[in-house]
Amino acid sequence: MARPQRLWPVLVTFLVAIALEITPLPEALQAIRPPLPTMVLIYWILMWPERFGLLAGFALGIVLDILHGQLLGQNALALSAVSYMAVRFHLQIRIFPLWQMTMTVLALLTLMASLLFVVEGIAGLGILGLGRWPQVVTGTLLWPPVMALLDRVRLQSETRSGNF
Numbered sequence: 001m002a003r004p005q006r007l008w009p010v011l012v013t014f015l016v017a018i019a020l021e022i023t024p025l026p027e028a029l030q031a032i033r034p035p036l037p038t039m040v041l042i043y044w045i046l047m048w049p050e051r052f053g054l055l056a057g058f059a060l061g062i063v064l065d066i067l068h069g070q071l072l073g074q075n076a077l078a079l080s081a082v083s084y085m086a087v088r089f090h091l092q093i094r095i096f097p098l099w100q101m102t103m104t105v106l107a108l109l110t111l112m113a114s115l116l117f118v119v120e121g122i123a124g125l126g127i128l129g130l131g132r133w134p135q136v137v138t139g140t141l142l143w144p145p146v147m148a149l150l151d152r153v154r155l156q157s158e159t160r161s162g163n164f
Contacts, residue, residue, distance in 0.1 A: 007051070009157040013040050013150060014060070022067050031131060034139040035109060036146070037064060041079060042108055043150045045086040046094055057083025071123055078115040082108050098144060106140040 017036040025033060041060055044052045061076030068075070085108060086093070093104050113132040 074119040078112040109136045
């Protein structure tokens with residue numbers, strides 16, 4: 001019989017990612033801040049799609065909309081689309097080598113940035129979309145270490161002898 005996974009380490013990773021997302025940074029570093037909540041969401045959807053999916057993406061998006069003071073629903077829409085793609089193709093993505101998985105994360109982060117750009121354009125906010133692309137590149141470059149860290153958290157939460 002499979003041992004149920006503990007969810008509190010996963011929730012802690014989401015809380016840490018959200019805390020790092022809203023931590024003030026100097027203006028120069030703000031432009032290259034990686035989208036950590038999105039990366040954490042992608043990871044957990046790929047590893048535990050039966051527990052995390054569209055609802056998790058929508059809920060995280062609403063939280064980010066509220067914390068950033070953005071148009072309510074724009075992050076929810078973008079993260080729901082990213083969640084759908086991750087859930088839909090999780091079996092294929094999980095068997096990819098690291099470089100292909102990183103390129104898939106690049107595509108998912110690009111999808112999110114594009115949807116946010118379109119929503120802001122439709123809303124007439126007039127924000128130049130070029131500011132999102134350094135974050136996509138930074139998120140892609142940081143995917144391997146973030147994935148390694150989250151793999152360690154996942155393995156600890158799945159084993160009986162874990163320190164959690």
